[in-house]
Amino acid sequence: MKGGCERFRPVVTARAGGACEYCRLIEVATGITFHIDHIVPRSRGGKAMPTNLALACPGCNLSKLEKTHEVDDLGELRLLFNPRAYDPPVFGWHIHFLLDHQSGLILPRTPVGEATIRALDMNCPPRFYARTIQIKVGLLD
Numbered sequence: 001m002k003g004g005c006e007r008f009r010p011v012v013t014a015r016a017g018g019a020c021e022y023c024r025l026i027e028v029a030t031g032i033t034f035h036i037d038h039i040v041p042r043s044r045g046g047k048a049m050p051t052n053l054a055l056a057c058p059g060c061n062l063s064k065l066e067k068t069h070e071v072d073d074l075g076e077l078r079l080l081f082n083p084r085a086y087d088p089p090v091f092g093w094h095i096h097f098l099l100d101h102q103s104g105l106i107l108p109r110t111p112v113g114e115a116t117i118r119a120l121d122m123n124c125p126p127r128f129y130a131r132t133i134q135i136k137v138g139l140l141d
Helices: 004-016 058-064 089-096 111-120 125-136
Strands: 035-038 053-056 069-071 077-079 097-099 106-108
Touching: 004 035, 004 053, 035 058, 053 058, 058 111, 058 125, 069 111, 077 111, 089 097, 089 111, 097 111, 106 111
Parallel strands: none
Antiparallel strands: 035 053, 069 077, 097 106
């Protein structure tokens, strides 16, 4: 039996619809295994339980690391986006972010969105490139 958060992979992946819950990349279309992210990092007391886990592409997860906060565009410290704070989770994503289908960029709608985009480097070249391909082939709406 798998231990830690890996035992929850099927539930976390299904709940996320196979997409990174931060930058929305589709796992199966990337050819890489996504990570199970601790929304509140273990180093900060986060537990390996479904309410604290999110599916994250390696880029988002490795950029986030142990971060829980980041500065927004006005210099205010903000909590990062928490996909478990919304039901359904994708609803919360659309509150804080907008996927510009013309440019392929993820744009902020709120200060939390600004801080999260910055902290996770969501528009970095590799994820931007992968996202534009997924948009062009109709995987991202």
